[in-house]
Amino acid sequence: MSTKIYDAFRLDVPSLLDAYTLVDSFRHQLIPMREELMARRYAGDMISTLDMLALGHMPDLKDQTNPSLYGFVNNNWHEIERELIKGHRSPLHDFGCEIILYPHEGEIYGQMLVEQSSYREAWFDNPSVVDFHYQNQTDGPDNVSEEEWEARSDIWDAIFNRHPSSTMALCGLTITCAPERGLCNRSTIEELRKAAPxxxxxxxxxxxxxxxxxxxxxxxxxxxxxxxxxxxxxxxxxxxxxxxxxxxxxxxxxxxxxxxxxxxxxELGEDVVMAKLDDLLKKxxxxxxxxxxxxxxxxxxxxxxxx
Known part of the structure; x- marks a missing residue:
């Protein structure tokens, strides 16, 4: 029984090959978006740490011994990367994106597995991507008729009943559009300064x-x-x-x-980025x-x- 099918869509394309071509084009579109988001988040983490030090808050260093601002944030990102590999969520630092395609009765349906809203907006901005989400615990949107809402339920049930486990990845074709790993940023000081809040x-x-x-x-x-x-x-x-x-x-x-x-x-200058946290801590x-x-x-x- 389908319950909550978020970020779901129907593709207005004639074939699975055309669907894959559309997704592949989107995959290339994400490359600069991902790099920009990572730089912005990395700079944001540095600034957040720096500003908390300005308020007299020393962050939890765990096993680090008075690292530099850069070292502290970089080590945190390594730890986040390890947690992502284990399957744990970190929405702010998960820059990955997967799209699962489900061919069904001549149509191509799919789901987007993503944390970054800008990825989601970019995908659904494509005129060939038609919203097809479903939730069985609520009425459909105002622009979706009751008949279509029920039809969506039947379609998603049929798709997920293909495999006894109803596991999404086993019911369709999964395409990785952007990896969530490889987080540790190598931005220059100038790039960080531009990306900072x-x-x-x-x-x-x-x-x-x-x-x-x-x-x-x-x-x-x-x-x-x-x-x-x-x-x-x-x-x-x-x-x-x-x-x-x-x-x-x-x-x-x-x-x-x-x-x-x-x-x-x-602003983030090299003297600040490489300074020890103890030296940046203020009353x-x-x-x-x-x-x-x-x-x-x-x-x-x-x-x-x-x-």
Missing amino acids: SYESRLDKVARQAICDMFLRSSSADIEAFRPSDFINFHYRVRNFLDEERGKAYLAEVKESLDSTNALVR PPVIPECAVPDNLYERRIPHNLKP
Whole structure:
């Protein structure tokens, strides 16, 4: 029984050979996209580490001994690569893409196995690729009739019933369009600088984190007893506060304070990339204080424990 068939499609092509040609063309289209995404993520990981050091947060070094910024990020990417090889997910760092083709009764159907949304958008932008997803626990989209929705169910059931295990790879032809492995980037400093997030976006992100840190430090709540879900709720409440007028004004004040004191390194230079983490670690910046919003530290009570 088909349940959730995500990123599924029907190809408006006359034959399996034409379908393969279409996928092969897409595979070549992904090469520069993958390189750009990897450089952007690699630079983003460097910047995130650098900015957390600016807030006084030393990352978990595991078995590393005060590595350089480059060494720390590079070692992390090696570890992520090992986890991907084991079959574990890492959506932000999985740059792979596979397409499975299912010939069925004169038509070519398929699925895309992908984490990167830009790959997905590029594939479905092709006029020969027609959305054909299906979920049996919900009604179909407004632009799909009830009859077509039921027909999709029958088609996907027939496709996956070809093999006793209903394993996708055993029911069709799998084509690797981009490998998820081979992550470790060899970008130059100049390429990393170009791919890095803008100073303005970094300043906004760091200011929000600094505000969270300040609220946590000034809390009388038992933070040690917080569960992961409590911290998630806490961050949601802070975010909601910063979306209000009072919060927006405070966020602007904190950003101005961080900017005026040069709390952030403005760009990735070779001196920064090769510097040891201990040398980049700073004391938490002093930011303007703010009255703590109501209910910020209220712990969420699981439904099964509520009276």
